[in-house]
Amino acid sequence: MARVEIKDIGKVFADHTAVSNINLTVEDGEFLVLLGPSGCGKSTLLRMIAGLELPTYGDVFIGERKATRLQPKERNIAMVFQNYALYPHLTVYENIAFPLRVRSVEKKLIDEKVRSAAELVGLTRMLNRKPRQMSGGERQRTALARSLVRDPDVFLLDEPLSNLDAKLRHSAREELRQFQDRIGVTSIYVTHDQVEAMGLGDRIVVMHAGTVRQVGTPEEVYLYPADTFVATFMGSPPMNLVSVGNVTLGFRPETFLPETNFQTDIATTRISFLVHRVEYLGGDQLLYGTVGGTLPETAAIARIPSSVHYSPTVGTEAKFAVANVDLRYFDSGSGKALIPTDEEGIMARRAAHG
Template sequence: MATITLKDLVKAYGDTEVLHHVAADIQDGEFLVIVGPSGCGKSTLLRMIAGLETVTSGEVSIGDRMVNKLEPADRDIAMVFQNYALYPHMSVRENMAYGLKIRKIDKGEINRRVEEAADILELRPYLDRKPRQLSGGQRQRVAMGRAIVRDPQVFLFDEPLSNLDAKLRVQMRLEIRKLQQKLGVTSIYVTHDQVEAMTLGDRLMVLNGGYVEQLGTPIELYDRPATVFVAGFIGSPAMNLITVEASENQLKLPNGAYLEGGNDLGKVTLGIRPEHLVSDGIGPIRVTVQLFEQLGANTLLHGVLEGTDCDIVASLPGHVSASAGTVMCFSVQAQNLHIFDIQTGKRIGA
């Protein structure tokens, strides 16, 4: 168990800087999720913490130790890879025991730890099988088992669920969370899936193009996204982002309608979450319906602002239907409006 401190971390390949001055303090026992689109540098960051990539500048500390120059094996970490990276010629038991064997840990102790991990992960019947005889979910569990038996200070997960089918992914997500809470080991988890990020993380770090866009709890990120990028990335379906004209206490939509709120700011980006659009028949946001997606519990409406080509998505409770081309009116509460600077993308105001 340990804290992890990232100080001003930079990664560059030649002249190309791919990670720009990343800083974070991760608490003991915390579950941090690093999330971002592919190519944003999230795996690179994780691999730098693991010691699989060199650090160009800055510091990685685990506990009180600066580990920049330490080999991965000496950092007291365990990592779960996307493709599990199980040794195909070893049985499940040997796979889990391999790291301990190298550390010259006593045989009885190895067996005890492997069996304990196997019990936690319900892998006991499979201990003598080879990885290729296991299903995807079981392999995933073996990879976790390999991490658990090491009893490390830190767990690192590199998109561990992306090779599983959707249903199994949801199930394993819960299991990972439960396991982490049970063991209380500081964990860093990389994913591109924002739902996974929201459900797993104590805190989320949103990376984009090598920059940290925001670091905070899932609810902070959802309620008060710091940038347009975070606003569009967190939440599903994605937030509606509309360019509006802000004048004294009024926001002018592209189709000429007015919303209350805002200051005298000129052009700004307005964000409204689909679930915050309330269909009341009289609201100022008039949307021409294009199509509906029926999800059962709620309905997604896809349309455009009346008279413009500005796309709008609204999430409505229950079953709703109307023919394409009809106009529906929505309103939105002032506290659910997010306003961002059009140039910098930064959040303005509360």
């Protein structure tokens, strides 16, 4: 077990810069998620931690050791790849045993460790199978068992759930997190799926174009996005942004509700909303439209839970509102979040969400 420290790291390829000037500390036992759209450099960052890619500048520390130029095998890390990278010519048993065999561990000990790792992920009955005879979920568990069989210091995961179908992905996510809680090993997880990131991470690192945009707990990142990129990347549907002069107003679709829904003692900002289309999703309905009135006409989405009785009429302007505590302000030029005026309200929310 170890903490990982990344100091001012960057990677420049021949034709583009993948990662630039990233500083990051992963605490011992923490589950950190690197989140970002494809091509944002998150996989490159992970590969630099793994030693598969040499940083152009900067350093990686694993534990107290400077690991920047160490070979992958000298770092005592484990990695689960997107395609699981199971060795197709070996049985599940041999796949799990591979890291131990390479280190020429004693045969009896190998058998013991492989069996306990297989039991941990529930693969005891499949040890004699080849990877191609197994389902996606079983392959993923084999990859997990293989990576944990030799007690790594750091556990790296590169989109390990993206090859599973939606239903399986959900249960695998659950299993993965329980698993990490039990083992308690420092984990760095790369994904482009914000739901996965929110569900799994102790902290989330949101990346864009090779740089870190925000580091924080899922609540912090969701409720207090550092800039407009994070605001629109997190959440589905994304945060509504309305630019008014040099300030951009942001509010989440689920906080954008009919005015009648708010109690009178709550400070709200009224916004008139012209509904173009309604999407009924069961648990809630999505209203697509444009905000208007005093604000410049901008496309926006409202998400109304089914517990709120509201039947929208398409094509008419309705009175909507957002509670002031849920409003976010961004600088229109840089996109960076502005210090909110209602400091107390923010602090109250922050305390409530921990």
